[in-house]
Amino acid sequence: MDQHADSPKTRYISTASSVFAEKGYNAASLAGIADKLGVTKQALLHFFGSKAALYEEVLKALSDRLLSSIQNVEGTSPDEQLRNFFLQLSTASLEKPADTQLVLRALLDAQVSSESWPLKPFLDALGALAHKTKRWSQASDAELFCWIYQLIGSIQHFAISQVTLKGMYGTEAFDVLRETHSAQLRAALADLEKDPS
Amino acid sequence: MDQHADSPKTRYISTASSVFAEKGYNAASLAGIADKLGVTKQALLHFFGSKAALYEEVLKALSDRLLSSIQNVEGTSPDEQLRNFFLQLSTASLEKPADTQLVLRALLDAQVSSESWPLKPFLDALGALAHKTKRWSQASDAELFCWIYQLIGSIQHFAISQVTLKGMYGTEAFDVLRETHSAQLRAALADLEKDPS
DNA sequence: GTATAAACTTACCACTTGGTAAGTTGTCAA
DNA sequence: TTGACAACTTACCAAGTGGTAAGTTTATAC
Numbered sequence: 001m002d003q004h005a006d007s008p009k010t011r012y013i014s015t016a017s018s019v020f021a022e023k024g025y026n027a028a029s030l031a032g033i034a035d036k037l038g039v040t041k042q043a044l045l046h047f048f049g050s051k052a053a054l055y056e057e058v059l060k061a062l063s064d065r066l067l068s069s070i071q072n073v074e075g076t077s078p079d080e081q082l083r084n085f086f087l088q089l090s091t092a093s094l095e096k097p098a099d100t101q102l103v104l105r106a107l108l109d110a111q112v113s114s115e116s117w118p119l120k121p122f123l124d125a126l127g128a129l130a131h132k133t134k135r136w137s138q139a140s141d142a143e144l145f146c147w148i149y150q151l152i153g154s155i156q157h158f159a160i161s162q163v164t165l166k167g168m169y170g171t172e173a174f175d176v177l178r179e180t181h182s183a184q185l186r187a188a189l190a191d192l193e194k195d196p197s
Numbered sequence: 198m199d200q201h202a203d204s205p206k207t208r209y210i211s212t213a214s215s216v217f218a219e220k221g222y223n224a225a226s227l228a229g230i231a232d233k234l235g236v237t238k239q240a241l242l243h244f245f246g247s248k249a250a251l252y253e254e255v256l257k258a259l260s261d262r263l264l265s266s267i268q269n270v271e272g273t274s275p276d277e278q279l280r281n282f283f284l285q286l287s288t289a290s291l292e293k294p295a296d297t298q299l300v301l302r303a304l305l306d307a308q309v310s311s312e313s314w315p316l317k318p319f320l321d322a323l324g325a326l327a328h329k330t331k332r333w334s335q336a337s338d339a340e341l342f343c344w345i346y347q348l349i350g351s352i353q354h355f356a357i358s359q360v361t362l363k364g365m366y367g368t369e370a371f372d373v374l375r376e377t378h379s380a381q382l383r384a385a386l387a388d389l390e391k392d393p394s
Numbered sequence: 395g396t397a398t399a400a401a402c403t404t405a406c407c408a409c410t411t412g413g414t415a416a417g418t419t420g421t422c423a424a
Numbered sequence: 425t426t427g428a429c430a431a432c433t434t435a436c437c438a439a440g441t442g443g444t445a446a447g448t449t450t451a452t453a454c
Contacts, residue, residue, distance in 0.1 A: 008430095008431075008432095022308065022309055023223070023309070024221055024223065024224075024305070024306075025224075026220070026221060026223045026224035027221075027222075027223035027224075029410075029411065029412085030411080030412065030413090031410080031411080031412090039431095039432075039433090040432080040433060040434085041412085041413095042413090042414095042432075042433065042434085043431075043432055043433080045412080045413070045414090046430095046431070046432065047431090049413095050412075050413075051411095051412060051413090097308065101305055101308065104301060104305060104357075105305060107357045107358060107361060108221070108298055108301060108302060108305075108357055109221075110360055110361050110364075111219065111294065111298065111357065111360050112219055112220070116364065117361040117364055117365055120365050123365075140373075140377075141370075142370075142373045142374050142376075142377040143377055143381075145374060145377075146355075146374060146377045146378045146381050147381070149351065149354060149355055149358065149378075150351040150355075150381065151351075152354065153350045153351035153352075153353065153354025153355060154346065154347040154348075154350035154351050154354075155350075156350070156354060157346060157349065157350025157351075157353060157354060158343075158346055158347075158350060160301075160304045160305055160308065161304060161346065163307055163308050164304065164307050164314040167307075167313065167314055168314055168317050168320075173338075173339075176339045177339050177342060177343060179339075180337075180339040180340055180343045181343045181346075184340075184343050184344070184347065205400095205401075205402095226440080226441065226442085227441085227442065227443090228440080228441080228442095236401095236402075236403090237402080237403060237404085238442085238443095239402075239403065239404085239443090239444095240401075240402055240403080242442080242443070242444090243400095243401070243402065244401090246443095247442075247443075248441095248442065248443090395454105396453100396454090397452105397453085397454085398451105398452085398453080398454100399450105399451095399452085399453100400449105400450085400451085400452095401448100401449085401450080401451100402447105402448080402449075402450095403446105403447080403448070403449090404445105404446090404447075404448090405444105405445090405446085405447095406443105406444085406445085406446105407442105407443085407444080407445105408441100408442100408443095408444105409440105409441075409442090409443105410439105410440085410441070410442100411438100411439080411440070411441080412437105412438100412439095412440105413436105413437085413438095413439105414435105414436085414437080415434105415435090415436085415437105416433100416434090416435085416436105417432105417433080417434075417435095418431100418432080418433070418434090419430105419431085419432075419433090420429105420430090420431085420432095421428100421429090421430085421431105422427105422428090422429090422430105423426105423427090423428090423429105424425100424426090424427090424428105
């Protein structure tokens with residue numbers, strides 16, 4: 001792969017990502033993405049061949065991003081790395097919800113399309129990291145994955161509820177909620193210090 | 198409202214619900230919904246006027262369903278009712294994920310449309326019930342809502358991950374996961390017995 | 395029997411969609 | 425100067441979209 005950061009292809013994928021995240025696969029149109037890029041939709045078709053192929057590359061890029069966010073997480077011990085990963089995921093999904101939207105939309109669409117799940121490498125890496133912590137070293141895969149899914153689920157759900165929560169209770173009330181949410185996440189992650197119960 | 202259960206309008210809303218849940222607002226077409234009902238799309242337009250209005254009624258029906266699932270939950274004490282509600286939500290969203298899909302799709306679309314959130318009555322009722330338990334009677338709204346969102350988030354996230362989890366690890370492995378997930382949910386609900394920490 | 399209204403259908407329309415085919419422009423190596 | 429290639433554009437199309445207008449069928453009320 002010899003494309004540098006501002007290669008047209010990567011630029012296209014980046015913009016397409018944000019549009020797919022915002023509107024979903026079907027509501028996003030090639031013409032709409034192209035408009036945002038200042039080109040015609042045929043420019044997109046020239047590079048990717050079809051809308052479906054473009055979407056696949058968007059998911060591939062998402063997978064790479066998530067995977068590298070695990071591989072490059074700061075921390076000296078697995079415990080610290082795992083904790084940092086979840087904290088970073090939480091703030092990232094609140095500040096830039098695009099990736100979270102992309103994941104959830106892909107999950108919802110997968111209910112019917114049932115292709116192979118592109119985020120498996122990410123999940124496996126996360127599971128492997130968690131297995132290295134003392135809290136989860138002895139646990140079964142099922143227990144471990146349920147714990148992971150629980151955390152990711154509440155993080156992502158809170159992130160996409162952001163807009164409606166603000167709408168229902170106001171921005172100030174949401175700020176309090178966000179603080180509390182962060183505190184509860186830290187509390188859940190503090191359990192990593194404990195021995196397996 | 199004098200429409201009985203098999204009134205055409207409620208039949209249409211029910212079928213539209215499942216299609217909107219499966220495909221999302223934009224990918225669902227009036228013609229597609231009508232086909233599934235054995236009528237033409239003009240039958241739908243005759244009753245609802247527009248696709249957007251039909252979707253609104255679908256969300257209204259969803260809201261009513263969720264609200265009545267709280268109001269009619271079994272249990273003598275608020276603790277028991279709250280516990281039963283979450284357990285029932287968990288099994289329902291695994292067996293019939295349509296409503297969960299509908300909620301999450303609406304949340305994702307609300308990121309940009311920012312209309313008033315139709316499920317507020319449900320959330321408020323859930324909050325009111327939780328406030329009656331001894332565990333949460335003294336707590337702040339923020340703590341309470343974060344706890345609720347955490348539970349709902351992990352329940353819904355697990356429900357829509359069902360398909361991909363089966364695809365990645367097989368049906369047998371998922372059965373184990375589901376058991377573990379249910380056990381962890383029960384454990385979290387057991388905390389209701391405790392005093393506020 | 396006739397009027398009325400509910401529950402539709404057929405016919406049509408303007409517009410948007412993803413996609414094809416064929417050309418244009420700019421850059422750079424030989 | 426020429427050839428080749430990447431990065432596009434203009435022109436076009438068949439299929440599908442939500443929506444309008446006008447009719448048709450069916451049951452019920454008087």
